[in-house]
Amino acid sequence: MEQQASLYTRLGGYDAIYQFAAAALRKAMEHPVIGHIWDHMSESTFFKEHINFVDFLSAQWGGNVMYRGRDMVTAHRGMGLNEEHWKAMFDCLEQCYEEFALPEDLRVEINATFEKFKPMVVGSPSYRDVVRAHPELDITKGMGSVGVIWPKRSG
Numbered sequence: 512m513e514q515q516a517s518l519y520t521r522l523g524g525y526d527a528i529y530q531f532a533a534a535a536l537r538k539a540m541e542h543p544v545i546g547h548i549w550d551h552m553s554e555s556t557f558f559k560e561h562i563n564f565v566d567f568l569s570a571q572w573g574g575n576v577m578y579r580g581r582d583m584v585t586a587h588r589g590m591g592l593n594e595e596h597w598k599a600m601f602d603c604l605e606q607c608y609e610e611f612a613l614p615e616d617l618r619v620e621i622n623a624t625f626e627k628f629k630p631m632v633v634g635s636p637s638y639r640d641v642v643r644a645h646p647e648l649d650i651t652k653g654m655g656s657v658g659v660i661w662p663k664r665s666g
Contacts, residue, residue, distance in 0.1 A: 517573025518620055525569055525576065531607060532564045538603035545599045548590075571624050583631035588661055589654065591637030597629060635661040 515521075522528060536557075540549045549557065563580035570578040580586065601622070608618045636659060642648055645657040654661065 518617070518624075519569055519572040519574035519576075521617065522572065525565070525574060528568050528572070528574070529565050531611060532561060532568060534607045534610060535603055536561055536564065538606050539600065542599050542603055545596050545603075568624075572621075583628050584662060587632045588635045589638030589641070590635060591640065592633050592635065594633060597633050600625075630662060 519525075519528070522531070540546050552560070563578070566576050566578045567580060569576035604621070604625070605618075607613075608621075613621075636654070638654060641654045641657070641659050642650055645659075648654075648657045
């Protein structure tokens with residue numbers, strides 16, 4: 512039985528994913544719903560975000576790449592991302608799929624990769640909103656110090 516090549520390989524490897532990630536981030540920055548996320552990001556922080564995104568995707572898609580960034584919960588906790596933001600990201604991905612002329616089977620596979628992270632990305636309250644709602648909060652101790660836990664622990 513022949514094993515299918517990794518998504519990383521089928522997409523063209525690191526350089527192709529580097530270009531795809533750059534296009535996705537550009538589209539996200541230009542998107543009317545989520546573009547504001549990058550309003551106050553420095554160039555150097557953006558470069559770091561881009562490389563982390565490339566390494567994350569490469570590792571997720573079967574490349575021999577080490578992702579050194581934060582886990583998805585830590586990276587998104589306090590951002591206040593909701594369903595509208597999630598859908599906007601997929602709008603940007605769809606534009607990239609068209610730009611790179613990706614076949615439908617690869618689009619489905621990529622979308623499935625992102626979908627499994629949705630519970631770790633969407634639903635956190637905004638850290639700023641939590642701070643504003645809890646004047647007693649020591650901002651160095653985090654949301655959990657005033658009982659705001661995300662993601663919610665089961666049990």
